Structures are given as C-alpha cells and as structure tokens.
Amino acid sequence: MPDTAPSTTDEVLAHNARFAETFAGETLTAPPRRRLLVIACMDARINIERALGLQYGDAHILRNAGGTVTDDVLRSAIVSTNVLGTREIMVINHTGCGMMGCTDAGLREDLAKKHGPADNAPPDFHAFTELDSHVRAQVDILRAHPWVPADTALRGFTYDVETGRLHEVDCG
Numbered sequence: 045m046p047d048t049a050p051s052t053t054d055e056v057l058a059h060n061a062r063f064a065e066t067f068a069g070e071t072l073t074a075p076p077r078r079r080l081l082v083i084a085c086m087d088a089r090i091n092i093e094r095a096l097g098l099q100y101g102d103a104h105i106l107r108n109a110g111g112t113v114t115d116d117v118l119r120s121a122i123v124s125t126n127v128l129g130t131r132e133i134m135v136i137n138h139t140g141c142g143m144m145g146c147t148d149a150g151l152r153e154d155l156a157k158k159h160g161p162a163d164n165a166p167p168d169f170h171a172f173t174e175l176d177s178h179v180r181a182q183v184d185i186l187r188a189h190p191w192v193p194a195d196t197a198l199r200g201f202t203y204d205v206e207t208g209r210l211h212e213v214d215c216g
C-alpha cells in the first residue's frame with residue numbers, strides 16, 4: 045500500500061507559510077544577546093532553550109551527535125567567540141546518549157554492510173564510553189585552542205534525560 049501521508053518536511057513547510065504571514069521582522073542582531081555559546085548533543089529529548097531558559101536571540105547553539113567538539117564545532121566556536129562576541133561556553137552531554145552505546149568500528153561495520161563501502165566516510169564518529177570524561181575532553185579541546193580567547197568561561201555539564209537536570213562536571 046503506498047504511503048500517502050504527508051512527509052514531516054511538507055508539514056513543517058505548511059507551518060512556515062503560516063509563520064511567515066504574521067512575521068513582522070525582528071530587531072535582533074547577529075551577536076547573541078546573552079553572549080553564550082552552547083554545544084550539545086542533537087538528541088531530540090533535550091530542549092535546550094526550555095531547559096536553560098533561553099529565548100531565541102540569546103545564544104548560539106551548536107548540536108551534533110554526541111555533543112562533540114569536532115573540527116567544525118571548533119570552527120564555529122572560534123567565530124562565535126571572536127567575531128560574534130560570546131564570552132561563555134557550556135558543553136552539554138547527556139545520559140542515555142546514542143554515541144555512548146556504540147563504537148566507531150561497530151558503526152562502520154553496520155554502515156558498510158547496509159550501504160557498501162564509502163570513500164568519503166566520516167573519519168571519526170566520536171563514539172565514547174564514559175560520560176563525564178567525554179565532557180572533560182570536549183572542554184579541553186576548546187581550552188587548548190589558541191584561537192578560543194583565554195578569558196572565555198568554559199564549563200561542562202551532563203543533562204539527565206529522566207529528570208531534566210544539569211549536573212556540572214569538574215573540568216579543572
């Protein structure tokens with residue numbers, strides 16, 4: 045039986061058409077009002093804005109699988125702190141993270157079985173085994189980079205998906 049249900053993309057496009065009808069223009073500027081950069085996992089259970097009390101315009105929010113400071117997150121963090129005025133960075137990983145329950149080798153094997161080989165496979169999936177040490181490692185990458193200003197306030201946290209609570213990780 046053919047699937048005749050609208051795709052989620054079609055549904056959100058319909059929403060956007062209604063959104064744009066009442067969009068009155070914004071007075072926000074590109075630099076985040078509260079000078080905060082949040083780096084977090086993409087996990088759909090975490091509503092960063094609600095959990096942290098952020099309004100749009102308040103902060104930069106970078107999300108990927110695992111809340112990992114990859115080369116590209118580092119690139120954006122350098123732009124955020126140097127060009128767009130952010131002064132504080134929060135790294136947020138979480139309980140029950142999918143990247144904690146797998147290994148790079150296992151993922152690679154599954155994907156190759158499913159799709160065949162890929163010349164341009166991601167060099168690293170950044171799977172990890174222990175939550176707090178993963179957070180510390182991400183903060184360390186930021187702290188070690190000479191282009192992240194030394195006076196940036198860098199702090200690391202875990203988010204409990206069952207309670208909604210953040211716990212600070214001692215990052216030295």
Ligand SMILES: [Zn+2]
Nearest residue numbers: 085087141142
């Ligand atoms: Zn996750």
